[in-house]
Amino acid sequence: MREFMKSMFGFSWAMSLFGARQLGNSLRADAATQQQSAAELDAVTHAAEEQMGDTLKSLFKSGDRIQRGVVDMMSGAPRGSNAPGASASPGGGAQSPSSQPTNSNTSSSPAHGTVRAARVPSRVNPGRLDASAFVVLGEGLAAGMGDFTLSEETQRQSFPAQMAEQMQTPFPQPLIQAPGICSPAGFAEMPVLIPSPLQTTVFDQVPPPTVSNFSVPGYRLTDALNLRPSQPVINRESAKQTACNLILGILPLARGTDGALPTQLECALARRPTLTFVELGYQEAIEAAVKGDPDLLPSLDSFRADYARLLQPLRQCGSEVLALTIPDPFVTAHFSDITLAAKIIKVEPSFLLNVYGLSADDLVTVNGLNEISFQLFGKSFHSLPEGSILNSEIAREISRRIGDLNAALITLAQEHGALVYDLDGLFRKVKHEGISLGTRQLTAEYLGGFYSLNGYYPGATGHAIIASELLHLLNLTYGADFPQADVQGVSMTDPVAAYEQAGGPVWPSSAMPLSLSPAATNTSDFALGGSDLGEMTAVEQSPSGWEELGQPQGESAGVLRLPEGLEQVLPLSKAASYFGDGIGAVNCRDPQGIQWGSCSSWLFGGLALVDSHLSGYLRIRFTPPAGNVTRFEVSFLDGFAGEDAVLTTPQFFKMWFQQARVDEVPGMVSSGTLNLATGDVSDLKFYARYSSTALFALVGVNPTFPRVPLSFPGQYGSAWARFEQRADGKLDFTFYGSTFVPLGNNLRWPLNFVGPSGQFATVPSNGTTMHPHLHLSTREPAPPAALDQCPDIPFNTIQEFTLFSHNSSFGDAFTLDSSQLGGRATGRSHLLGRVLIQFGVRSYNSVPIAVSCVSAGGMMSEMPASPITAVFPGRLYPGPQGFDEFLRFPLRTYSLDDLAIIDDPFDISVGSVDLRTGMCLNEMLHRGFINQDL
Numbered sequence: 001m002r003e004f005m006k007s008m009f010g011f012s013w014a015m016s017l018f019g020a021r022q023l024g025n026s027l028r029a030d031a032a033t034q035q036q037s038a039a040e041l042d043a044v045t046h047a048a049e050e051q052m053g054d055t056l057k058s059l060f061k062s063g064d065r066i067q068r069g070v071v072d073m074m075s076g077a078p079r080g081s082n083a084p085g086a087s088a089s090p091g092g093g094a095q096s097p098s099s100q101p102t103n104s105n106t107s108s109s110p111a112h113g114t115v116r117a118a119r120v121p122s123r124v125n126p127g128r129l130d131a132s133a134f135v136v137l138g139e140g141l142a143a144g145m146g147d148f149t150l151s152e153e154t155q156r157q158s159f160p161a162q163m164a165e166q167m168q169t170p171f172p173q174p175l176i177q178a179p180g181i182c183s184p185a186g187f188a189e190m191p192v193l194i195p196s197p198l199q200t201t202v203f204d205q206v207p208p209p210t211v212s213n214f215s216v217p218g219y220r221l222t223d224a225l226n227l228r229p230s231q232p233v234i235n236r237e238s239a240k241q242t243a244c245n246l247i248l249g250i251l252p253l254a255r256g257t258d259g260a261l262p263t264q265l266e267c268a269l270a271r272r273p274t275l276t277f278v279e280l281g282y283q284e285a286i287e288a289a290v291k292g293d294p295d296l297l298p299s300l301d302s303f304r305a306d307y308a309r310l311l312q313p314l315r316q317c318g319s320e321v322l323a324l325t326i327p328d329p330f331v332t333a334h335f336s337d338i339t340l341a342a343k344i345i346k347v348e349p350s351f352l353l354n355v356y357g358l359s360a361d362d363l364v365t366v367n368g369l370n371e372i373s374f375q376l377f378g379k380s381f382h383s384l385p386e387g388s389i390l391n392s393e394i395a396r397e398i399s400r401r402i403g404d405l406n407a408a409l410i411t412l413a414q415e416h417g418a419l420v421y422d423l424d425g426l427f428r429k430v431k432h433e434g435i436s437l438g439t440r441q442l443t444a445e446y447l448g449g450f451y452s453l454n455g456y457y458p459g460a461t462g463h464a465i466i467a468s469e470l471l472h473l474l475n476l477t478y479g480a481d482f483p484q485a486d487v488q489g490v491s492m493t494d495p496v497a498a499y500e501q502a503g504g505p506v507w508p509s510s511a512m513p514l515s516l517s518p519a520a521t522n523t524s525d526f527a528l529g530g531s532d533l534g535e536m537t538a539v540e541q542s543p544s545g546w547e548e549l550g551q552p553q554g555e556s557a558g559v560l561r562l563p564e565g566l567e568q569v570l571p572l573s574k575a576a577s578y579f580g581d582g583i584g585a586v587n588c589r590d591p592q593g594i595q596w597g598s599c600s601s602w603l604f605g606g607l608a609l610v611d612s613h614l615s616g617y618l619r620i621r622f623t624p625p626a627g628n629v630t631r632f633e634v635s636f637l638d639g640f641a642g643e644d645a646v647l648t649t650p651q652f653f654k655m656w657f658q659q660a661r662v663d664e665v666p667g668m669v670s671s672g673t674l675n676l677a678t679g680d681v682s683d684l685k686f687y688a689r690y691s692s693t694a695l696f697a698l699v700g701v702n703p704t705f706p707r708v709p710l711s712f713p714g715q716y717g718s719a720w721a722r723f724e725q726r727a728d729g730k731l732d733f734t735f736y737g738s739t740f741v742p743l744g745n746n747l748r749w750p751l752n753f754v755g756p757s758g759q760f761a762t763v764p765s766n767g768t769t770m771h772p773h774l775h776l777s778t779r780e781p782a783p784p785a786a787l788d789q790c791p792d793i794p795f796n797t798i799q800e801f802t803l804f805s806h807n808s809s810f811g812d813a814f815t816l817d818s819s820q821l822g823g824r825a826t827g828r829s830h831l832l833g834r835v836l837i838q839f840g841v842r843s844y845n846s847v848p849i850a851v852s853c854v855s856a857g858g859m860m861s862e863m864p865a866s867p868i869t870a871v872f873p874g875r876l877y878p879g880p881q882g883f884d885e886f887l888r889f890p891l892r893t894y895s896l897d898d899l900a901i902i903d904d905p906f907d908i909s910v911g912s913v914d915l916r917t918g919m920c921l922n923e924m925l926h927r928g929f930i931n932q933d934l
Contacts, residue, residue, distance in 0.1 A: 123168075124166070124167060124168050124480070124481060124482055124483065125480060125481035126167070126478070126480050126482070127475070127478040127479030127480035127481065128478045128479055128480075129275065129320060129474060129477075129478035129480050130274040130275070130320075131167045131169045131274065131275045132169055132170075132274055133212075133271055133272055133273045133274040133275070133319075134160075134163075134164055134167065134169050134170075134171055134212060134273070134274070134275045134276075134277075135212045135213075135214065135268045135271050135273040135275075135276050135277075135319075136160045136212065136213045136214060136215055136276070136277045136278075136279065137214055137215065137224055137264055137265065137268055137276065137277070137278050137279070137280060137310070138160075138213075138214075138215035138216075138219070138277070138278070138279035138280060139215060139216065139217060139218065139219040139220070139279065139280060139282055139283040140182070140184065140215070140217035140218065140219075140282075140283065140457060141215075141279055141282055141457055141458075142158060142159070142160055142213065142215035142277065142279040143155065143158060143213065143215035143216060143217050143247075144156070144157060144158030144161065144215075144463070145182070145184060145217050145454075145457045146180065146452060146457075147452045147453040147454055147603065148183060148184060148187060148190075148453065148454065148603075148604065148605055148651045148652065149178075149179055149180030149181060149182060149183070149190075149602075149605070150176055150180050150181055150182050150217050150243070151176050151177065151178040151179065151180030151181075151601065152175035152176055152177065152178065152204050153178060153589070153601060154460070155173050155175050155176065155213075156173075156175070157459075157460035157463055157464075157490065157494075158173075158213070158215075158463055159463040159464070159466040159467040159470065160213055160215075160277060160467075161173060161213070162463060162464055162467040162485045162490070163467045163470060163471055163482075163485070164212075165485075166467070166471055166482050166483050166484065166485055167471070167482050170212070171212045171213065172209040172210065172211050172212055172213075173211055173212070173213045174203065174208050174209075174211045174213070174246060174247045174250070175203065175204035175205075175208075176202065176203065176204070176246070177195075177198075177199045177200065177201065177202055177203065177204060177600070178198065178199075178599075178600040178601040178602075179196060179197075179198060179199070179600050179601060179602045179605070181194065181217075181239065181242070181243055181246065182217040182218060182239050182240075182243050183239060183605075183651070184217075184286075184454045184456075184457065185218075185283070185286045185287050185290050185291075186286070186290030186291075186334070186365070186366070186367065186387065186454070187367070187454065187651055187652060188605070188650060188651050188652070188796075189239070190239070190605055190650060190651065190798065191236070191797075191798055191799070191800060192234060192235065192236045192237075192238070192239050192242050193798065193800055193836060193854075193857075194234045194242065194246075194857065194858065194860075195854065195855065195857075195859065195860060195877065196836070196854070197600075197836065197852040197854055197877060197903070198600030198875060198877050199600075199877060200860070200861065200862055200863055200875065200877050200878065201860045201861060201862055202246070202860045203246075203250075203860070206860060206861075206862075207250075207251060207254070208250060208251070210251075210271075211247070212271065214247065214248060214264050214267050214268055215247075215279065216240070216243050216244050216247050216248065216264065217239075217240070217243055218239065218240035218243065218283060219240070219244075219264065219280065219283055220280070220281075220283050220284050220298075221280045221281055221284070221298065221303065221306050221307065221310070222298070222302075222306055223240070223244075223264070224263065224264040224265050224280055224310060225263060225264075225265055225306055225309055225310060226263060227240075227241070227244055227263060227264070228244075228248075228249070228260055228261050228262065228263055229244055229245045229248050229249025229250075229252070229253055229261040229262075230245070230249075230261070231253060232858070233245050233246070233250065233253050233254070233858055234857050234858045236800075236857075244264075248261070248262070248263075248264060248267050249261045249262075265309075265310055265313070265314075268314070269313055269314070269317055272317065273314070273317070273319040274318070274319055274320065275319060275320045275322070276314050276319045276320070276321045276322070277321075277322050277323075277324065277470075278310065278311075278314075278321060278322070278323045278324065278418075279324045279423070280310075281303075281326035281405060281409070282326055282327055284296060284297050284298060284326075285297065285326050285327070285328065285329055285398070285402050286329050286334075286456055288398050288401075289329035289330060289334070289335070289390075289395070289398055290329070290334070290365065290387065291387075292390050292391070292394050293394075294394065294397045294398045294401055297398065297401050297402070297405070298405070300404055300405065300408060303405050303408060303409075304408050304412060307408070307409060307412050308412055308416070311323070311412060311413065311416040311418055312416060314418075315416050315417055315418065320419070320478075321413070321416070321417075321418035321419065322418065322419045322420070322421060322470070322473070322474075323409060323413045323418050323419070323420050323421075324420075324421050324423040325406045325409060325410070325420065325421070325422050325423050325424040325425070326402055326405055326406055326409070326423075326424060327423055327424045327426075327427040327456075328399050328402050328403075328424055328427070328428070329398075329456050330363070330395050330398070330399055331424075331427050331428050331430075331431040331444065332427060332431075332444060332451055332455055332456040333366070333444055333445055333446040333447075333448060333450070333451035333455040333456070334365060334366050334446075334451075334454065334455030334456040335363045335364070335365060335390065335395070335455075336363065336364045336369065336445070336446060337361070337362075337363060337364075338352055338353065338358060338360055338361075338362060338364070340445060341364040341368070341369060341372075342506070343445075343506075344369055344445065344446050344447070344501060344502070344753060344761075345369060345372055345373050345376065345753060346376075346502050346504070346505075346506045346507055346753060346754065346755035346756075347376070347506055347507050347512065348506060348507075348509055348512075350509065351507075351509070351512050352364070352372070354514065354515075355381060355512065355513060355514070355515060355516060356372070356383075356384060356389075356516070358389060359391075359392070361392040362389050362390065362391065362392060363389070363390040363391075363392060363395055364388065364389060364390075365387060365388055365389070365390060365455075366446060366453075366454065366455040367385075367387050367388055367652075368384060368387070368388030368389055369446060369753075370652065370653075370654075370751075370752060371384055371385060371388055372384070372388075373751070373752035373753045373754075374654055374655065374656065374752045376507070376752070377655065377656050377693070377752045377754065378644075378656030378658060378693075380656075381513050381516050382516060383516060402424075406424060419473070419477060421469065421470055421473055423466070426465075426466065426469055427444070430442070430443070430444045430450055430462075430465075431444040434448075435450065435465060437449075437461070437487065437488065437491055437497070438488060438491075440491070440497065442461065442462075442497065445501070446501075447499040447500065447501045447751075447753075447761055447763075448499070448501070449461070449496060449497045449498075449499055450462045450496070451496070452496050453603075453652065453763070458496070459494050459495070459496020459497060460490050460491075460493075460494040460496065460497075461487060461490050461491040461494045461496065461497045462496070463490075464485040464486065464487040464490040464491075465485075465487055467484070467485040468484035468485045468487060471483075471484050471485070472484065493589070495587050495763065495764040498763070498764050499761075499762075499763050500748075500761060500762050500763075501753065501761050502753040502754050502755055502759055502760055502761040503755070503757070503759035504755040504756065504757030504758075504759040505755055505756060505757060506755055506756075507755060507756055508756070511756070558725065559628075559676055559677050560674070560676045560679060560723055560725055560731060561676075561725065561729065562622050562625065562630065562676070562731070563622075563729055563730045563731060564729065566621065566622040566623070566624065567619070567620070567621045567622070568619070568620055568730045568731065569617055569618070569619045569620075569637070570617065570618055570620075570730060570732070570733070570778040571615075571616070571617050571618075571778065572614055572615060572616050572617065572618060572640065572776060572777065572778060573777050573778060573779060573780045573781070574613050574614065574615050574643075574844070575613070575780060575781055575844070575845050575846075575914075575921075576734075576775070576777040576779065576780060576781045576921055577613060577614040577615075577640070577775060577776050577777055578611045578612060578613045578614055578642075578774075578775050578843070578844075578846065578912055578921070579611070579612055579614060579640075579642065579660075579662050579688070579690060579772070579773070579774045579775070580609070580610045580611035580612060580645075580772070580773055580843075580848055580910075580912070581608070581609075581610055581647075581690075581770055581771060581772045581773070582607040582608070582609050582770075582771040582773075582848075582850050582908060582910045583607060583608040583647070583768065583769070583770050583771070584597065584602070584607055584608075584768060584769040584770075584771070585602070585603045585604060585608055585649070585653070585749050585765050585768050586599045586600070586601050586602060586603060586765065586766075586767050586768055586769075587601060587603060587763070587764045587765050587766055587767070588601060588766050588767030589766070590767075591745075592873050592874070593767050593873075593874055594744060594745050594766050594767040595742070595744065595745075595873070596742060596873040596874060597740070597742035597743070597767055597768070597769035597906075598767075598872075598873055598874025598875070598905060599767045599874070600875060603649075603653070603749065603763070603765060604649035604650065604651045604652055604653040605649055605650035605651035605652075605798075606649055606650040606651075606798060606838050606850075607649065607771075607838060607850050607908075608647050608648065608649045608653065609647070609648060609649075609838065609839075609840035609848040609849075609850060609910075610645050610646065610647040610648070610657050610694070610840065610843070610848060611645060611840070611843045611846060611847075611848040611912050612642035612643050612644075612645040612657055612660040612692065612843060613642065613643045613645075613843060613844040613845070613846070614640040614641065614642055614643075614662060614776070615640065615641050615643075616636060616637065616638065616639060616640035616641060617636075617637045617638075618634060618635075618636065618637070618733060618776065618778060619634070619635045619636075619637055620632055620633070620634050620635075620731070620733060621633045621635075622674075625676055628675060628676045628677040629673060629674070629675055629676070630673070630674050630676065631671065631672070631673055631674075632671060632672055632673075632674055633669055633670065633671045634670040634671065634686070634733075634735075635664060635669075635670070636662065636663060636664045636688075639661055639662060639663035639664065640661065640662040640663075641660070641661060642657075642660025642661060642662065642692065643660070643843060643844050644656070644657065644658045644660070645657040645660065645841075645843040645844075646841050646843075647694045648796050648840055648841050650796060650797065650798055650838065653751070654752075654841075655693075655694045655697065655750075655752055656693055656694065657692045657693065657694045657695075658692060658693045659691070659692060659693050659696075660690075660691065660692040661689075661690075661691045661692070662688050662689070662690060662774065663688070663689045663691070664687070664688070664689070665687040665688065665689055665709040665710075668687035668709060668711075669687070670685065670686040670687050670688075671683075671684075671685060672684035672685065672721060674723060679722065679723060681720065681721040681722065681723070684712075684713075684719050684720070684721055685711065685712070685719075686711065686712040686719060686735065686737050686774070687709055687710065687711050687712075688709070688710050688711075688712075688774055689709055689710065690710060690772060697750040697754070697760055698749075698750055700750070700758060700760070701748045701749075701750045701760050701762050702743070702746075702747055702748055704744065704746060704747075705743065706741065706743065706744075710739060710741075710772055710774075711739065712737025712738065712739055712774060713737060713738075713739060714739035714740070714741075715739075715740075716739065716740045716906050716907060717737065717738050717739030717740055717907055718737070718738055718907055719735070719736065719737035719738075720735070720736055720737075720923075721733065721734065721735045721736075722734045724779065732777070732778045732779040733776070733777070733778050734775075734776070734777040734778070734779060735774070735775070735776045735777070736773070736774070736775045736776075736922045736923070737773065737774050738771060738772070738773035738774075738907060738908075738910065739771070739772060739773075739907075740769065740770075740771060740906040740907060741769065741770040741771075741772065742767070742768075742769050743767075743768045743769065743770065744766075744767075745766050745767075746766065747764070747765045747766050747767070747768050748762035748763065748764060748765060749762060749763050749764070749765035749768065750762050751763065771907075771908050771910060773910055775912065775921065775922045781914055781917075781919075781921060782917070782919075783916070784916045784917045790913075790914070790915055790916055790917055790918035791918055793839060793842075793847055793913065793915065794839055795839055795840070795841045795842060795847060796839060796840060796841050797838075797839055798836055798837070798838045798839075799836070799837050799838075799839065800834055800835075800836055800857075801834065801835045801836075801837065802834055802857075803831055803832065803833050803834060803835060803880060805830045805831060805832050805883075806830065808830060808831040808833075808880070809828050809829060809830045809831055810828065810829050810831060810882060810899065810901060811826060811827060811828035811829070812826070812827055812887075813825075813826050814826070814827070814887070814889070816889075820891065820892070821889040821890070821891055821892050822889055822890030822891035822892070823889065823890050824889075825887055825888055825889040825890075826887075826888070827885070827886065827887030827888070827894075827896055828885060829882030829883055829884075829885045829896050829899045830882065830883050830885070831880040831881065831882055831883075831901065832856055832880060832881050832882075832883070833853060833854060833855050833856050833879060833880025833881060833901070834853070834854050834855070834856065834857060834880070835851060835852070835853055835854075836851070836852045836853075836854060837849055837850070837851055837852075838850045838851075838852075839913075842915065843912075845914060845915055845916060846912040846913055846914055846915055846921055847912065847913050847915060848910065848911070848912050849910065849911050849912065849913055849920075850908060850909065850910050851909040851910075851911070852903055852908075852909075853879040853880055853901055853903055854877065854878075854879055854880075855877075855878045855879060855880065855881060855900075856880075856881065859878075859881075861878065863875075863876050863877065863878055863902075864898060864900070868902065874905065876902055876905070877902075877903070878900050878902065879900055879901035879902050879903055880900070880901045881899070881900050882896065882898075882899030882900060882901075883899075884896060884897050884898075884899075
């Protein structure tokens with residue numbers, strides 16, 4: 001023992017003297033030699049570190065960081081600067097400390113304890129890992145899929161992007177402008193419309209960079225090996241192929257490159273990766289789960305063969321590979337057992353079992369939760385649509401097969417020398433334990449803060465947790481010292497972490513029905529209010545003749561005669577009168593966008609549309625005419641009662657619009673001026689108060705909701721009215737008005753989940769806007785000549801129509817009194833582009849619509865600079881493009897160059913289509929701007 005002790009002290013003394021000599025030599029050397037000596041000393045340090053156990057290694061790292069920080073402070077250099085002793089950047093070169101992240105980061109694996117913040121060093125130690133060429137192969141999870149689309153806001157928060165920031169390695173992504181592309185499995189599939197409204201270049205920058213994240217939403221393992229980008233760039237039949245084209249092949253496709261373009265795997269290999277993540281297989285698992293079909297999963301043999309084809313070339317090119325296991329969707333928020341579903345919906349479990357005839361071990365999907373809550377909110381109970389409930393036996397079979405795939409994945413990774421991270425295990429841990437995050441406990445329940453609205457893709461905080469887990473694994477495996485993601489910081493701005501379930505007590509059994517309605521129908525048909533179209537055909541009225549050609553708004557034929565006594569009371573035509581809204585539910589993070597309601601990040605794929613048909617009486621009083629001009633005042637008598645309707649969006653959200661009413665505003669008088677000779681109505685002001693169950697919900701969860709009454713046209717809107725002579729000496733009256741109401745910051749959007757205390761489940765919705773509109777008429781709409789005139793209406797969808805340029809044009813008439821020009825002129829420019837129509841669901845005899853005009857499909861370009869774009873507080877998107885034509889005066893001709901139609905994003909085009917005729921009930925005008933050079 002004595003000799004051993006002598007040797008130990010001698011070794012320690014010799015190493016100290018050796019280090020002192022090296023230090024002296026380095027201090028006398030030039031800067032380059034000092035840097036080389038520092039690297040040699042670090043190499044010895046890392047070699048010694050690798051011989052330590054986990055406990056000693058952790059202690060050593062902590063001490064080493066403290067010592068290096070002390071040296072930095074003593075020398076006055078920024079911490080982790082490129083002074084002697086600082087570690088090199090992952091790319092091998094010096095990086096400016098000012099360009100490095102300065103936010104806080106977690107210092108422990110968040111899935112294994114409470115998250116703690118730690119300072120990020122300005123230079124990271126990659127250990128034995130070369131992360132300079134970091135690429136990812138994956139599907140929607142690794143791509144950063146949001147609630148219902150993939151867009152730049154969620155892409156920037158994907159776990160690979162958060163990891164790359166912590167590793168300080170470049171990681172360009174194909175960032176897609178909101179509202180994004182693709183649709184998650186199990187929900188309404190949106191049409192492939194690119195560019196869509198509010199998109200210009202589609203990409204965040206054009207041309208997009210050569211990317212490192214090759215993940216494509218909807219990709220299966222076989223797609224990574226076989227699916228290639230191909231013309232046309234916008235494939236209207238396949239969102240997945242279009243996403244493949246945009247993410248993997250947009251540059252060669254734009255250049256017209258001949259030959260087969262590379263697959264996802266070939267794109268990654270072309271980057272000569274040093275570190276590759278593989279996140280594939282989850283799409284197959286999701287599809288099998290949401291459709292309840294185990295056969296949608298790949299066979300074990302084909303999975304083994306395909307995964308080996310993926311791993312082998314990646315390892316042969318020298319890349320380190322980290323493969324992620326496939327999460328089981330049944331541990332995510334997309335599926336809830338009966339007890340959990342009852343908790344979320346705010347009912348007793350017995351209600352679900354008895355009323356809907358469910359079994360105790362059935363699973364309720366996100367769509368099922370939403371449908372049951374919708375029926376509960378409207379007190380209208382019917383059989384559940386397909387995709388609401390999943391049998392537990394099928395779920396167990398799918399889970400078993402996913403387990404087999406994961407076992408094969410782990411074996412293959414070991415055979416090819418790849419690292420494996422158990423992502424399935426992390427999702428299970430979240431399911432059973434949750435995540436402690438300050439005062440908030442994130443759970444795997446629906447609206448529990450970890451998963452987004454689709455229920456199976458995590459939000460930004462969930463991605464940060466995954467990133468920290470993977471960074472922790474890289475640190476342990478490669479001796480790296482990557483700081484973990486700032487989970488706490490990310491959660492502060494993550495809307496998913498701010499989701500709130502419904503609070504308060506559950507509905508008592510005494511308030512619940514014992515069974516479904518006797519005439520149970522699928523509520524997705526939305527046959528509302530007993531309004532069979534056959535009833536409407538009994539309305540008889542002779543056509544007046546103007547219907548064929550139309551009539552300018554605000555004008556009438558002939559001189560009008562006022563009614564006796566200068567007052568009349570007439571009933572509204574229920575078929576022609578309605579009020580409604582087009583609500584742009586968004587969650588905006590831009591202060592200017594929130595203020596002006598000019599954001600594009602739709603929560604549910606489009607506007608929330610609704611129309612409710614009105615019954616009641618109008619009283620109109622006229623003043624004695626003076627020179628054929630009279631003032632009139634309109635009152636609503638006892639107000640107008642609205643038909644039950646449904647507020648719906650293209651994806652997921654719907655809410656009953658019951659107890660609907662339109663009433664007068666106390667102290668405010670709706671009025672205008674009527675020219676009896678011309679029929680012109682001017683100085684028109686209309687005031688109204690709306691109410692309905694859906695509006696009560698929106699107002700109830702937002703204490704700061706604007707309390708001002710609605711006025712038409714208001715500060716930004718439009719309004720018109722028309723009087724028409726009747727045979728009985730009275731005047732038929734028709735009015736239409738729309739306005740714009742931005743709701744501002746700190747806003748919450750209510751979902752259907754609510755208990756008897758009225759505490760709704762909510763999600764953040766800053767920058768949401770309302771577009772209320774009102775159509776009143778005492779004149780019945782013209783009846784159809786035949787019952788089959790109206791085409792089949794695709795309810796609750798967005799449809800794309802291509803303009804026929806020969807019949808589409810913009811024009812104007814100029815009446816300048818100028819001798820130099822010689823008199824009047826007319827100009828016209830034919831238009832090339834598309835019209836998008838969003839249809840709502842049926843309400844009485846009509847369906848609400850919203851119309852957008854956009855540029856030709858596949859045209860990705862910035863809006864040309866103009867006075868409009870310079871002052872507009874948000875992104876304007878190009879509409880139909882005009883051809884270069886001419887404005888001809890008798891003595892001079894002007895060229896109409898670069899003409900474009902631009903939608904007015906504030907006064908949007910909304911209307912209502914009569915389901916008997918296919919004609920609009922209101923005289924719908926498309927409002928926008930004209931951008932052109934003369």
